[in-house]
Amino acid sequence: MNTAQYWIDKLNLESHIEGGSFKEIYRSELVLSQLALTAHHHGDRSAMTSIYFLLQHGDFSAFHKIASDEIWHFYDGSPLCVYEITTDGTLEKHLLGKDIENGQQPVVIIKAGSWFGSRCEEPGGFTLCGCTVAPGFDFADFELADKEALQKEFPQHEDIIRQMTRRTNAE
Template structure:
């Protein structure tokens, strides 16, 4: 059975896990500082993770801002130069926003039945600027140093 929010917001499966829909793509373009190619100035998506789903470790070449909208708090992990940390957004004493710096690997999971968040990227998101952890040595490091996060690879 499909979650009601998937239908309400016309979401589709995302390659990293969960469901998404782009809700804004700036008509203004800019040149990326990462590779000098043209990108929209800003993009924004709805992103939904259901219980048992994860957003696999991936990186985007530009800064990404996550905002919590509804549902359970979201666990958001970041990996930068073999330093791993977790932030929770939404509910309780948590903030409702977290920034993932350009190039950091990130992964996420809901802490309940679901988490609906929004993700803004500037310069705007393009799948050409998106990648999973492909390096076997980095995958192995996560398995050894953070075995509880293996499900995010």
């Protein structure tokens, strides 16, 4: 089994603003006009984008949301817990991994507009996965959660929000 550092080095991964390491590996040349997209998309978008994403135990991808659906694909390492707060306030815990008999799935889909974050909960572990976004990802459609605002909106999920956010309005 390869290590996290092996993948970081071999795939030339860089630090990601939400946590973990990533590298964009594909951006479609097909561009969709703003007129064909939702009001949550702020401009024209590539039809699809894809990245490698790696998280190590002890780090997390902070709660954030985007304007497009995101498909997560498991590649190597330990299972990844992807926490999703859907637009109706339901908290879902998805297990991205290859052990289907124990509730893991090799592909997890997060719908546009959901708040989501992830972490590798296996001590000493890491997860290498891929994330595909369609219409394509753009930081103009990205919102990193504010801890206090998200806890106020979803007080029933206060604990997981506290654990998986990094900023407040004061910061």
